[in-house]
Amino acid sequence: MTDLDIAEVARRAGVPASTLRYYEEKGLIASTGRRGLRRQYDPGVLERLALIAMGRTAGFSLDEIAHTFAPDGQPRIDRQMLATKAEELDRRIRELGVLRDSLRHAAACPAPSHMECPTFRRLLAAAASGAVAVPRRRVPGAAVKPLVGEGPSDPTRIQDPTRIQDPA
Amino acid sequence: MTDLDIAEVARRAGVPASTLRYYEEKGLIASTGRRGLRRQYDPGVLERLALIAMGRTAGFSLDEIAHTFAPDGQPRIDRQMLATKAEELDRRIRELGVLRDSLRHAAACPAPSHMECPTFRRLLAAAASGAVAVPRRRVPGAAVKPLVGEGPSDPTRIQDPTRIQDPA
DNA sequence: GTGCTACTTCAAGTCGACTTGAGGTCAAGT
DNA sequence: ACTTGACCTCAAGTCGACTTGAAGTAGCAC
Numbered sequence: 001m002t003d004l005d006i007a008e009v010a011r012r013a014g015v016p017a018s019t020l021r022y023y024e025e026k027g028l029i030a031s032t033g034r035r036g037l038r039r040q041y042d043p044g045v046l047e048r049l050a051l052i053a054m055g056r057t058a059g060f061s062l063d064e065i066a067h068t069f070a071p072d073g074q075p076r077i078d079r080q081m082l083a084t085k086a087e088e089l090d091r092r093i094r095e096l097g098v099l100r101d102s103l104r105h106a107a108a109c110p111a112p113s114h115m116e117c118p119t120f121r122r123l124l125a126a127a128a129s130g131a132v133a134v135p136r137r138r139v140p141g142a143a144v145k146p147l148v149g150e151g152p153s154d155p156t157r158i159q160d161p162t163r164i165q166d167p168a
Numbered sequence: 169m170t171d172l173d174i175a176e177v178a179r180r181a182g183v184p185a186s187t188l189r190y191y192e193e194k195g196l197i198a199s200t201g202r203r204g205l206r207r208q209y210d211p212g213v214l215e216r217l218a219l220i221a222m223g224r225t226a227g228f229s230l231d232e233i234a235h236t237f238a239p240d241g242q243p244r245i246d247r248q249m250l251a252t253k254a255e256e257l258d259r260r261i262r263e264l265g266v267l268r269d270s271l272r273h274a275a276a277c278p279a280p281s282h283m284e285c286p287t288f289r290r291l292l293a294a295a296a297s298g299a300v301a302v303p304r305r306r307v308p309g310a311a312v313k314p315l316v317g318e319g320p321s322d323p324t325r326i327q328d329p330t331r332i333q334d335p336a
Numbered sequence: 337g338t339g340c341t342a343c344t345t346c347a348a349g350t351c352g353a354c355t356t357g358a359g360g361t362c363a364a365g366t
Numbered sequence: 367a368c369t370t371g372a373c374c375t376c377a378a379g380t381c382g383a384c385t386t387g388a389a390g391t392a393g394c395a396c
Binding site for chain 2: 047050057080085086089090092097100102103106107115123124
Binding site for chain 3: 174
C-alpha cells in the first residue's frame with residue numbers, strides 16, 4: 001500500500017499531527033485506516049490539506065470549508081459563494097492598501113507629531129469612517145459585514161451603527 | 169465642560185461601552201473623570217479610538233497599540249516599526265490578491281471538478297507552497313513569519329517546517 | 337423620597353482553532 | 367521477552383478581544 005503514516009502526512013503538509021486529528025474530528029479529512037493504532041492516509045489527503053489551507057487563508061472557517069466538500073469527498077464548490085468571498089477579499093485588499101499607505105506615510109512623514117500631519121489625519125479619518133473595518137474574530141481575509149450603504153449622513157457617527165448599546 | 173459621557177463616546181465611535189471600559193483597563197484610553205459613577209471623556213478620545221481602530225485593522229494587537237502611545241499620551245510612533253508593518257501588510261495584500269484570483273477563477277472555471285482544472289491546481293500549489301500563509305491567531309493584516317528563504321528544494325514539503333512534531 | 341435607568345464593578349463566559357497533558361497501546365528493534 | 371518511542375484518546379487549557387451577568391449605585395424626573 002502507498003498509504004502514508006500520520007507522521008509522514010504531518011511532515012509533508014507542515015502541520016502537527018494533532019491538527020490532523022483535529023481536522024479528522026471535524027470531518028475535514030479522513031484516514032483510510034489504521035496500522036495498529038496509527039492512522040494511515042491516502043496521499044490525496046495532501047491535496048485536501050492544501051485546499052483547506054487555502055480556504056483558511058481566504059477567510060473561511062473550518063466549518064465553512066467542511067461544507068465545501070460534498071458528502072462524497074469531492075470538493076463541491078458553490079460558485080456563488082466563491083464569487084462572494086472573492087468580492088469580500090477584494091474589498092479587504094483595498095482596505096489594507098489604504099492602511100499600508102497610511103503606515104508608510106506615517107513612517108516617512110517628518111511631522112513631529114503625527115496628529116499634526118494633515119495627510120495622516122486624513123487617512124485616519126478615512127480609516128475611522130468605516131472605509132476600513134476590522135473583522136470580528138475571524139481569520140485574515142474575512143470581511144466583516146456587508147457595510148450597509150450609507151449616504152452622506154451624520155459625519156459624527158463612525159463605524160458600525162448596529163453595535164451600539166444605548167441608542168436612546 | 170465639553171466632556172462626553174461614555175454613552176456618547178460609544179455612540180460616536182460606534183463601539184459598545186463595555187469596549188471602552190476594557191480599553192481603559194488595558195490603558196489604551198483614559199477618562200477625564202466621573203460624573204457620579206459615569207465616566208466622562210475628552211472629545212479627543214474619539215481621535216484616539218480612531219487611531220486604535222486603525223492599528224487594529226493594520227494588524228496590531230491592543231498591547232502593541234498601547235506601546236505606540238508614549239507615557240504622555242501622545243502617539244509616539246516608532247517609524248521603523250511602522251515601515252516593517254507596512255511591508256508585512258504589503259506582503260499580505262499580495263497573498264490575498266493571489267487568493268482572490270484563485271477564488272474568482274474557481275467561481276468561473278467550467279471544469280466539473282476543480283481538482284481537474286490545471287489553473288486551479290496551479291493556484292492551489294502556489295497557495296500550499298508557502299506563498300500564502302495563514303496568520304496564527306492574529307487580526308487581519310498581520311503577517312506570520314519572515315518566511316525564511318527556500319531554494320528550489322523538496323517539492324513534497326509544503327508550509328512551515330518549524331512546526332513539525334516528529335522530525336525523526 | 338421614590339423610581340427609573342443607565343451606568344458601575346468584578347468574575348466568568350465566549351469564540352475558533354488548536355495545543356497540551358495524563359495515562360494507555362502497540363509495532364518494531366535488540 | 368522486553369524496551370522503546372511514537373502513536374492513541376479524552377479532557378482541559380490557551381490566546382486575544384471582548385461580552386455577559388449579577389449585584390450595586392447615583393443622577394434625574396416626578
